[in-house]
Amino acid sequence: xxxxxxxxxxxxxxxxxxxxxxxxxxxxxxxxxxxxxxxxxxxxxxxxxxxxxxxxxxxxxxxxxxxxxxxxxxxxxxxxxxxxxxxxxxxxxxxxxxxxxxxxxxxxxxxxxxxxxxxxxxxxxxxxxxxxxxxxxxxxxxxxxxxxxxxxxxxxxxxxxx
Amino acid sequence: xxxxxxxxxxxxxxxxxxxxxxxxxxxxxxxxxxxxxxxxxxxxxxxxxxxxxxxxxxxxxxx
Numbered sequence: 001x002x003x004x005x006x007x008x009x010x011x012x013x014x015x016x017x018x019x020x021x022x023x024x025x026x027x028x029x030x031x032x033x034x035x036x037x038x039x040x041x042x043x044x045x046x047x048x049x050x051x052x053x054x055x056x057x058x059x060x061x062x063x064x065x066x067x068x069x070x071x072x073x074x075x076x077x078x079x080x081x082x083x084x085x086x087x088x089x090x091x092x093x094x095x096x097x098x099x100x101x102x103x104x105x106x107x108x109x110x111x112x113x114x115x116x117x118x119x120x121x122x123x124x125x126x127x128x129x130x131x132x133x134x135x136x137x138x139x140x141x142x143x144x145x146x147x148x149x150x151x152x153x154x155x156x157x158x159x160x161x162x
Numbered sequence: 163x164x165x166x167x168x169x170x171x172x173x174x175x176x177x178x179x180x181x182x183x184x185x186x187x188x189x190x191x192x193x194x195x196x197x198x199x200x201x202x203x204x205x206x207x208x209x210x211x212x213x214x215x216x217x218x219x220x221x222x223x224x225x
Contacts, residue, residue: 002209002213003206003209003210003213004206004209005206006202006205006206007199007202007203007206010202026205029193029201029202029204029205030198030201030202032190032193032194032196032201033190033193034186034189034190034192034193036205036208036209037205038209116198117198118198118199118202119199149183149184149185150185150190153181153183153185153187153190154190154193154194157187157190157191157194158194161194162191
């Protein structure tokens with residue numbers, strides 16, 4: 001697990017009007033789940049304009065593929081596709097996901113998000129807890145299934161506060 | 163020395179705090195009292211602490 005400046009990274013995306021949804025365990029943390037992760041996972045909107053804005057942010061933070069010793073940076077064609085671009089940057093690891101959960105895109109998921117303020121007029125879209133749990137259950141991998149009890153307990157605390 | 167009465171009390175408190183799936187609800191309630199930005203800071207500090215311990219121990223051999 002590498003350290004990351006998660007808040008700064010999300011603020012930068014918001015500052016540049018990048019249309020993206022925070023997914024993965026960071027979405028859980030933002031909604032109050034006491035879980036950990038080492039990266040920022042986003043599903044970005046795959047229009048040329050938005051990918052252009054995302055590329056500007058990625059260039060600013062020196063994002064390159066983290067499993068490639070050549071230090072290659074992603075290009076427009078990579079981010080326009082449905083694949084997963086696993087990157088490292090000066091602000092930590094960021095995964096730019098074209099689609100998740102068997103092909104769901106930004107447009108498919110945006111209605112299942114909550115808008116969260118990070119202060120200073122920065123608002124980010126975060127995959128809501130109920131959908132996050134469904135996605136993790138369908139993914140079915142041991143690491144996803146292991147997180148479900150904590151995510152479900154967090155949802156229960158939100159819906160039935162003490 | 164912990165008296166048996168104290169032990170019973172602690173056991174009772176744990177029953178309230180830990181749900182039937184083993185999830186510590188007090189940690190969740192504490193997180194829910196924070197703002198989203200504070201939750202991110204909590205994660206950053208946690209990850210940084212783990213990374214720091216790893217750096218300090220990376221050249222040590224595990225026996």
